[in-house]
Amino acid sequence: MNETLPWAFLKGAQSFCSMRRRSALYLSMVATLLLCVAANVATAADVHVVNYRFSQSKTVPLLRLEGIILRGDVEKYKAALERVLGCSADECGPDGTGVRAVVSLNSPGGSLLEDIALAEAFREDAVATVIEADQSCLSACALAFLGGTGVWSTGGIGYFKDRTIEPGAKLGFHSPFFPSSKVSQILEQKQVATVLDLTRISMSKFAGHLNRYGINPLVFDAIIEMGQDEYFLIDRAERLYYTNTTLPQFPPHLLGVSRNDAIRNICARLIAEFYKVPLAQGQNYLGDARPEDLSRDQAERVISGFPVDESPYILSACGAPKDNSSELASIVSLYRSGSDAVYLESFLKYQNAINQGWSLVSPGKNVGPVMNTLNHFMIPVSADLSSLPESIADYIASQRYVSATGTMPHRSNSNGAKLLLDTPDARSWMYGEVTITERVGTAQLYRDLKKEADGPVIDLALSRDFDSSFVRSGHYDTNGNAFYWAAFLQGNQSYVLRVEYNHPGKDIRPDENKITKAFACSTDFNSVRLPCFH
Numbered sequence: 001m002n003e004t005l006p007w008a009f010l011k012g013a014q015s016f017c018s019m020r021r022r023s024a025l026y027l028s029m030v031a032t033l034l035l036c037v038a039a040n041v042a043t044a045a046d047v048h049v050v051n052y053r054f055s056q057s058k059t060v061p062l063l064r065l066e067g068i069i070l071r072g073d074v075e076k077y078k079a080a081l082e083r084v085l086g087c088s089a090d091e092c093g094p095d096g097t098g099v100r101a102v103v104s105l106n107s108p109g110g111s112l113l114e115d116i117a118l119a120e121a122f123r124e125d126a127v128a129t130v131i132e133a134d135q136s137c138l139s140a141c142a143l144a145f146l147g148g149t150g151v152w153s154t155g156g157i158g159y160f161k162d163r164t165i166e167p168g169a170k171l172g173f174h175s176p177f178f179p180s181s182k183v184s185q186i187l188e189q190k191q192v193a194t195v196l197d198l199t200r201i202s203m204s205k206f207a208g209h210l211n212r213y214g215i216n217p218l219v220f221d222a223i224i225e226m227g228q229d230e231y232f233l234i235d236r237a238e239r240l241y242y243t244n245t246t247l248p249q250f251p252p253h254l255l256g257v258s259r260n261d262a263i264r265n266i267c268a269r270l271i272a273e274f275y276k277v278p279l280a281q282g283q284n285y286l287g288d289a290r291p292e293d294l295s296r297d298q299a300e301r302v303i304s305g306f307p308v309d310e311s312p313y314i315l316s317a318c319g320a321p322k323d324n325s326s327e328l329a330s331i332v333s334l335y336r337s338g339s340d341a342v343y344l345e346s347f348l349k350y351q352n353a354i355n356q357g358w359s360l361v362s363p364g365k366n367v368g369p370v371m372n373t374l375n376h377f378m379i380p381v382s383a384d385l386s387s388l389p390e391s392i393a394d395y396i397a398s399q400r401y402v403s404a405t406g407t408m409p410h411r412s413n414s415n416g417a418k419l420l421l422d423t424p425d426a427r428s429w430m431y432g433e434v435t436i437t438e439r440v441g442t443a444q445l446y447r448d449l450k451k452e453a454d455g456p457v458i459d460l461a462l463s464r465d466f467d468s469s470f471v472r473s474g475h476y477d478t479n480g481n482a483f484y485w486a487a488f489l490q491g492n493q494s495y496v497l498r499v500e501y502n503h504p505g506k507d508i509r510p511d512e513n514k515i516t517k518a519f520a521c522s523t524d525f526n527s528v529r530l531p532c533f534h
Helices: 007-019 024-039 073-085 112-125 140-145 180-188 192-212 217-224 237-242 259-275 279-286 390-399 443-453 510-521
Strands: 046-051 062-066 101-106 127-131 136-138 149-152 158-161 163-165 170-173 292-297 302-307 317-321 331-337 343-351 360-362 418-423 426-431 434-442 458-465 469-476 482-490 493-501
Touching: 046 073, 046 418, 046 426, 046 434, 062 073, 073 101, 073 112, 101 136, 101 140, 112 127, 112 140, 112 192, 127 140, 127 149, 136 140, 140 170, 192 217, 217 237, 259 279, 259 302, 259 317, 259 331, 259 343, 259 360, 292 317, 434 443, 434 510, 443 458, 443 469, 443 482, 443 493, 482 510, 493 510
Parallel strands: 062 101, 101 127, 127 163, 136 170, 292 343
Antiparallel strands: 046 062, 149 158, 292 302, 302 317, 317 331, 331 343, 343 360, 418 426, 426 434, 434 493, 458 469, 469 482, 482 493
């Protein structure tokens, strides 16, 4: 959390002041702490547009937040979201069809209060969160990550959690703290009692945030015990379960787990969920039982799985219908004996949406629903996430259009645009109210963008196709804003240039037209160029 005093202490101070007489000494202490925060931080975080299509399944914009999160960064995020959506939150709030954008977090932490506020903003805006491979989100940043949320207005879903970590990402929690450099100052001013009160208030708010965003109470102690140099890392499968966090979607067969092992691992989690016990105890209920044909359910399907040594009318077995053996444990249930002791009755069910739909443990909303897979239920609870098969990371990368060989075209002249982000596969620029993004990816990116251009929410004014490139321009039916797209294809690689105007086409200025032409006509992607190239 770097050596800063979390803003939550200051918020707690306000509450504390309302309960006690506002002495000059006490208020002086609070003012001093404010100065300590300002004096011990680096620059605040940056929030930039990365691209306008996060993945093949989430066709929404991607923002990236990097750096130490400080007071005022919620406003930065809000401004970036408004820019990428082309409208304010009041004009185009969540429409109940999922998420409106994805925010990638890469931060060592910062202000506790600001990160809590970020989580609330993500939830309010229906924005998903992700920690990308080789990125990290630690300390207070992890609290912001918890806010990743979507909204679905039908089927009784409402708000649902949408927060994922990619293999190779680092997510870690710990308690808020006073940095050691401030302890001597506290002792000198004889404010130990005051600080203890502020710490108590802040810890209460910290625990309340964990509870609000679905962290399992069984790990509260483990998280709170962590000091400033320690982290409760989400590095094992069990910790995904305890924090209601998922891996990105991928076909479950890539896990390399047998059907029987997958069912056993799912059953351990279902039992732990039912009895509200640690996952290790869930495993103990299964003992050394081997899979077998148990009985039939009320639909006359044979249930294959594991007997459980419990009262049969409470819990007698865990397994899956044998007739869906072609699928890798997409439905697994806890069963009890029916009232006539002939059939097994399902009362707690795991459902994994392998292709599309909702994954959840039902009834209840402790786990899911998520518009994603719950594949991590299938692996042993102690499995190290860093040792997952490489094929999983490769699949996730392909869904994100990541190309291992694509090279970003050289651009020697910015033409007056301000460079905001520059990575090997993405660049973003700002020119007044115009946002320009460049992206290198797989050939699928080219094909999907072309398909989107022919979609129902696009009104085209210009559509030109060339041998290995195309150009589309027009406006969006949703907000009326104008756009210009140019895409280039070379073998299995592609390059996409998007110019997004935050106003209608009739309001495009000559200088905005000029910079659009300058970017498009100077692009050379592996010798693929537009006819206007110069």
